[in-house]
Amino acid sequence: xFCDIIAGREPxxxxxxxxxxxxxxxxxxxxxxxxxHTLIVPKVHVRxxxxxxxxxxxxxxxxxxxxxxxxxxxxxITSRGKAATQSxxxxxxxxxxxxxxxxxxxPWYSGRRKxx
Numbered sequence: 032x033f034c035d036i037i038a039g040r041e042p043x044x045x046x047x048x049x050x051x052x053x054x055x056x057x058x059x060x061x062x063x064x065x066x067x068h069t070l071i072v073p074k075v076h077v078r079x080x081x082x083x084x085x086x087x088x089x090x091x092x093x094x095x096x097x098x099x100x101x102x103x104x105x106x107x108i109t110s111r112g113k114a115a116t117q118s119x120x121x122x123x124x125x126x127x128x129x130x131x132x133x134x135x136x137x138p139w140y141s142g143r144r145k146x147x
Contacts, residue, residue, distance in 0.1 A: 032121070033076075033119060033121040033123060037074050044058060044059040046058055046059065047097070053074075054089050055071055055093040056071075056072050057071050058070055058072075060125075064135060065127060065133065067126075068128070070123050071094045071097065071126065077122040078121065079109075079110070079112070079120070079122055080111055087122060091124065104129040105129060107124055108124070109123065
């Protein structure tokens, strides 16, 4: 999916044009959870943050660069593995703007089962 977006085979709403960075792209996900929800995705295919620490670090740097001029509260979220809520197996960082009482629960606070 992300490889097709990066290659220009799938439409997407870009935050920054694909040629802005040599190593990553920034775009709005298909189903943003809030206004301003952005994905930062490396241009090379890496399954998750542990597969290539170097690519993860470079992608994290791009996320920080994008957000450095805004004081907006923000979550940076990435996952590794299905049990950790990873559904697309191409490294990506979610930038999720937050505000007081926005009603968003992080994955580790929702759906928790009580031990019996």
